[in-house]
Amino acid sequence: PINPDNPNGPKWPDGTDKNSLTKTVNQTIHYQYVGGQTAAPDKTDSTTFDHQVEVDKVTGKIVKDDGWSAENDKTSFDAKVSPVIAGYTASQASSTAVTGLTQDSQDNVQTIVYAPNAETANVTYIDDTTGKTLSTKDLSGAYGTTDPYRTNDTIAGYENAGYKLVSDNYPTSGVTYNEDSTVQSFQVHLTHSTTLTNETKIVTETIHYVYKDGTTAHDDYVAKPVEFTREVSTDAVTGEKTYGAWSAAQSFDAVKSPELKGYTADKAQIDKQTVNGDSKDLAFTVTYTK
Structure with missing residues (x-):
């Protein structure tokens, strides 16, 4: 009844209840990763349209239809900036704006997808x-x-x-x-990498005793050889060798020349000789003259 105190009086005509005279259009924007998981909370929006009519309270008839109008004149959904998520790029920098909404518009649903950078x-x-x-x-x-x-x-x-x-x-x-x-x-x-090895070198001393014509005057003197050692480092990549210092220097003792009757040696002795690892073999010649 239009008048609650008169239950048998005129009734509200069909289509004048709240649900019939009010329509809400909703918007939902989903933010998802490529796999479908939620990337950020949804953003929502809505606008409401009202339908105004005038009813004769005596007859219960609609006497005027003022049509539909949007509350606050809101007939659009603006573009909403997509959230920034580190390491991901949104398929759209913002949602798509929707204009021209009416009471007959469907709810608007948009999905922004985030792909990994x-x-x-x-x-x-x-x-x-x-x-x-x-x-x-x-x-x-x-x-x-x-x-x-x-x-x-x-x-x-x-x-x-x-x-x-x-x-x-x-x-x-x-x-x-x-x-x-x-x-x-x-x-x-x-x-x-390097490989370490030891290198050995032998140095000898030989003294030849000859006459002026080159023939042998006496058996050669051969000293006991001396031996030197040093460390060798070999580069496993290039094969290049790096040499350490030779062991300490050594000496050959002085050697007196043999006396041959009727002959005189041009060298009374071969003096003491000091050699090292870089030295070559020593060779001397003592010549005898009549």
């Missing part, structure tokens, strides 16, 4: 012996993922070539791309 990293292999870069490995992957690359095989290859590992700061479980727009850099330092 492409990130990069690199690993540099350095020869500490020469200071030069041996090689560089460039890596890339989606934000939030872990790269399957490991340094083990490359290091093993260099070790087979004669290198020795000094340090490796690349993560043992692989680099995780968690620094957006930053190139993550790692270094593997190697040095040349």
